[in-house]
Each structure stands twice: as C-alpha cells, then as structure tokens.
Amino acid sequence: MSLEDVDLTDLDLFAGGFPHDVFTRLRREAPVWWHEPTSHTPDGVGFWVVSRHAEMQAMASDTATFSSERAPDAAGGGTLIEDLPYGFAAGVLLNMMDDPRHHRVRRLVTPAVTPRALGLLEPDLRTRTAAILDAVASRGRCDFLVEVAVELPLQAIAMLMGIPDEDRHDLMAWTNTTLTYDDRELGSRSPASEQAAAAMAAYGTALIDRKRAEGGDDVVATMARGSIEDQKGRAEALSDLELLMFFNLLIAAGSETTRNAIALGMAALIEHPEQWDLLRRDPSVRDSAVEEILRWSSPTLYNRRTATRDVVVAGKRINAGDKVTLWWASANRDEAVFEEPFRFDLRRSPNPHLAFGYRSHFCLGASLARLEIRIMLEELLARFDHLSLDGPIERFRTNKHAGVKHMFVTFEPHVGRSAEFRAQ
Numbered sequence: 550m551s552l553e554d555v556d557l558t559d560l561d562l563f564a565g566g567f568p569h570d571v572f573t574r575l576r577r578e579a580p581v582w583w584h585e586p587t588s589h590t591p592d593g594v595g596f597w598v599v600s601r602h603a604e605m606q607a608m609a610s611d612t613a614t615f616s617s618e619r620a621p622d623a624a625g626g627g628t629l630i631e632d633l634p635y636g637f638a639a640g641v642l643l644n645m646m647d648d649p650r651h652h653r654v655r656r657l658v659t660p661a662v663t664p665r666a667l668g669l670l671e672p673d674l675r676t677r678t679a680a681i682l683d684a685v686a687s688r689g690r691c692d693f694l695v696e697v698a699v700e701l702p703l704q705a706i707a708m709l710m711g712i713p714d715e716d717r718h719d720l721m722a723w724t725n726t727t728l729t730y731d732d733r734e735l736g737s738r739s740p741a742s743e744q745a746a747a748a749m750a751a752y753g754t755a756l757i758d759r760k761r762a763e764g765g766d767d768v769v770a771t772m773a774r775g776s777i778e779d780q781k782g783r784a785e786a787l788s789d790l791e792l793l794m795f796f797n798l799l800i801a802a803g804s805e806t807t808r809n810a811i812a813l814g815m816a817a818l819i820e821h822p823e824q825w826d827l828l829r830r831d832p833s834v835r836d837s838a839v840e841e842i843l844r845w846s847s848p849t850l851y852n853r854r855t856a857t858r859d860v861v862v863a864g865k866r867i868n869a870g871d872k873v874t875l876w877w878a879s880a881n882r883d884e885a886v887f888e889e890p891f892r893f894d895l896r897r898s899p900n901p902h903l904a905f906g907y908r909s910h911f912c913l914g915a916s917l918a919r920l921e922i923r924i925m926l927e928e929l930l931a932r933f934d935h936l937s938l939d940g941p942i943e944r945f946r947t948n949k950h951a952g953v954k955h956m957f958v959t960f961e962p963h964v965g966r967s968a969e970f971r972a973q
C-alpha cells in the first residue's frame with residue numbers, strides 16, 4: 550500500500566484494532582506526514598500526522614505553538630480531527646482549553662485525584678471489583694468487556710462524581726452512543742447520537758444544580774461550589790457550560806479509556822501465557838505490568854492540536870492554522886524508544902509510554918486508572934488459573950479510542966488461594 554492510499558479517517562481501517570503496520574511505516578518514512586482530505590475526512594480539511602515519540606513529546610510540551618483550543622480567532626478547534634465550535638466545546642472543555650485558564654481549572658480538581666486521595670477509595674474499589682468478578686466466576690464464560698472491564702471504571706467514576714450507582718448504565722449507554730460511530734461517519738451526527746447528547750446534558754444539568762444546592766465532597770460538588778482566580782486575582786465560579794462540559798468529559802474519559810486497557814491487557818495476558826505466569830509468580834512485577842498494559846493497549850489513540858504559528862518540525866513546514874494529530878498509540882511502539890516494541894514484556898523498564906499524553910494536559914485520571922488496573926489484575930489472579938479468548942474481539946467504529954465492544958472469555962476458577970494474591 551502506498552502512503553497516498555492511507556486514510557486515517559476511514560473508520561474501517563481501525564476495525565481490527567490500531568493499524569500498527571501503517572504507523573510503523575509512517576514512523577520510518579514520514580514521521581510528520583500531511584494527510585490529504587478524503588471523502589471521509591471531517592471539514593474536508595487535511596491534517597498533519599505525527600507518529601514518532603520524540604516529535605510528539607516536543608510538540609505536546611510546546612502548548613503556545615500547538616494549541617488544544619484553536620488557532621487565533623478561528624471559529625473552531627479542539628482535540629479531535631473534526632473542528633468543534635469555539636466557545637461551546639473548544640475553549641470550554643478542560644482538555645480543549647489552553648493555559649492560563651486551563652491551569653487554573655485543573656488546579657481546582659487535582660486534589661480529588663491525587664494518589665493520596667485515591668488511597669482512601671482503594672478498599673471500596675477492591676470490594677466492588679470482587680463483586681464484579683464473583684458475579685461471573687461460577688459461570689465459566691462471560692463478556693469480559695461488558696460484564697467486567699466496563700464495570701470497575703464506570704463505578705469508580707460514578708463514585709468520584711457522586712452519581713448514584715443505579716444511573717451509571719444510562720450514562721454509559723449515552724457516552725457509547727455519542728463517542729462511537731457505529732451508525733454514522735466521523736464528524737457527523739445521527740438521531741441516536743443527538744438524543745444521547747441531549748439526555749446526557751439534561752442529566753448533567755440536574756446533577757450540577759443538585760450539587761450546587763446540597764454540596765458534598767465529590768468532584769462535581771467541588772467544581773460546582775468552587776472557584777478559580779480570574780486574571781485580576783478575584784474569585785470566579787465556573788460557568789454552567791464549563792461545568793456541564795466537565796461532567797461530560799469526566800464520564801467519557803473516566804469510563805471509555807480504562808475499560809479498554811483492562812480488556813486489551815487481559816487479552817494480551819491470554820495471548821502471552823508466560824507473562825500471566827510471571828505475574829502469578831512474582832508480585833514485584835505488578836507496577837511495571839500496569840505500565841506495560843497501558844503502553845500495549847494505548848486506549849486513547851490520538852489527540853489533536855492546532856498550530857498557532859508557522860513552524861518547522863522534522864523538516865516539514867507546518868502553517869499557522871493547520872490541524873496536527875499526535876498518535877500516542879504509535880509513539881508507544883516507537884523502535885527508537887522501546888526495545889522490541891512489539892514484545893509484550895511485563896518487566897519492561899524504562900517504559901516512558903505516552904498512553905496518558907504528556908506534560909500540560911497529562912491525564913488527570915492517570916493515578917485512578919493505574920489503581921483500577923492493578924486492583925483488577927490482583928483480583929483476577931486471586932480467582933482464575935487460566936483464561937481463554939472465546940472468539941474474536943469485537944470493536945466499535947472509532948479512530949479515537951481502542952474501542953472494544955465485546956470480548957468473550959472462558960475461565961477456570963480456582964479455590965482457596967484468593968488471600969495470597971491480595972496480601973502480597
């Protein structure tokens with residue numbers, strides 16, 4: 550296939566997972582590559598594709614040149630290939646906002662997701678994980694994605710946001726419908742996606758109103774009742790739209806990503822039984838195992854920036870206003886950084902993966918995601934000797950997320966060793 554035939558906006562290219570063969574070639578032949586628009590490309594505008602770790606780190610660090618918000622005075626921008634309207638999504642969502650406002654808003658929410666704060670949630674998360682796995686353990690077969698991998702991140706984010714447990718599946722269904730493209734093309738809407746977005750907005754608005762009135766120590770209450778400093782140092786509350794967008798972002802980021810890491814991590818352990826055995830034998834590899842699972846699964850495939858000025862990167866001239874996409878999933882297989890990048894190695898060290906992005910917008914939920922993956926591994930080890938994939942992994946149509954839809958597994962429970970794995 551010639552590079553001219555590559556279309557990263559054709560979602561069918563991602564049907565079997567991330568197209569590693571295409572990106573291996575891009576890293577070698579065209580690390581900063583201009584993607585011409587195709588019939589699938591939103592806005593009919595081309596974009597730059599950055600595939601190597603080194604350029605990605607440099608560009609993600611230079612937020613003045615590569616904006617998450619927009620090019621100066623542009624009507625749209627944001628971190629997806631398609632332009633989102635400025636003042637509605639771009640410039641309002643935390644991850645699509647530039648400093649200094651981005652930094653101020655981020656500071657407001659950071660205390661809720663520090664490793665220390667999360668330490669307090671750990672016992673509850675472990676109890677929930679045990680319940681999730683115990684519910685399927687005796688059956689010998691389950692849809693690991695739907696019944697296991699979705700559940701822990703969804704319950705965790707609901708807990709963190711003070712959302713009643715019984716509402717979580719509605720939120721999940723709305724998020725799935727708005728973020729995936731099973732019934733439409735990239736950048737377009739369908740009646741179902743419009744309806745889901747409206748239902749989500751109505752739910753979020755009611756929740757925010759309630760938290761404003763009632764208070765509480767969850768993230769939504771903290772944001773709704775807290776304030777940031779404006780340019781003159783005065784206290785300023787977040788706008789209703791900012792709060793609603795933040796609510797949407799947390800639900801999506803908190804639930805759509807970690808579940809893919811858990812599912813694809815499990816699939817990798819099934820496909821590499823010697824690594825599963827290593828994990829059972831040697832508890833000291835658990836932390837590096839979590840990092841390797843993140844590198845391997847790379848749940849967020851890319852994020853976009855917009856160039857705010859003309860700049861040359863890897864010999865290519867990027868013009869002010871150009872869209873630039875950073876493909877974290879490609880950086881995580883960069884031969885120049887990772888020895889044998891296609892080897893799944895739980896002992897890998899160092900492991901400077903970019904699964905959580907880099908620098909200014911580094912994932913706010915990284916500690917939570919790491920904790921969830923580790924607890925899940927420990928509770929799986931405590932219950933199952935052996936798991937197998939039962940059929941191919943099914944995926945959503947998306948080029949943005951790793952997008953696992955269904956993953957059936959069979960397993961053999963074992964008896965009497967649970968305590969051993971948790972205590973280590």
Ligand code: HEM
Nearest residue numbers: 643644802803806807848849852905906910912913914918
């Ligand atoms: C394995 C799981 C996860 C992955 C792979 C992941 C990935 C990412 C990436 C790549 C970014 C950077 C976006 C950019 O640079 O444009 C990001 C930002 C973010 N993530 Fe995550 N994420 C995960 C879990 C979570 C969780 C559990 C939460 C919620 C608690 C969360 C909340 C956020 C937020 C709020 C941002 C925006 C931060 C900012 O702009 O300052 N993420 N995430």
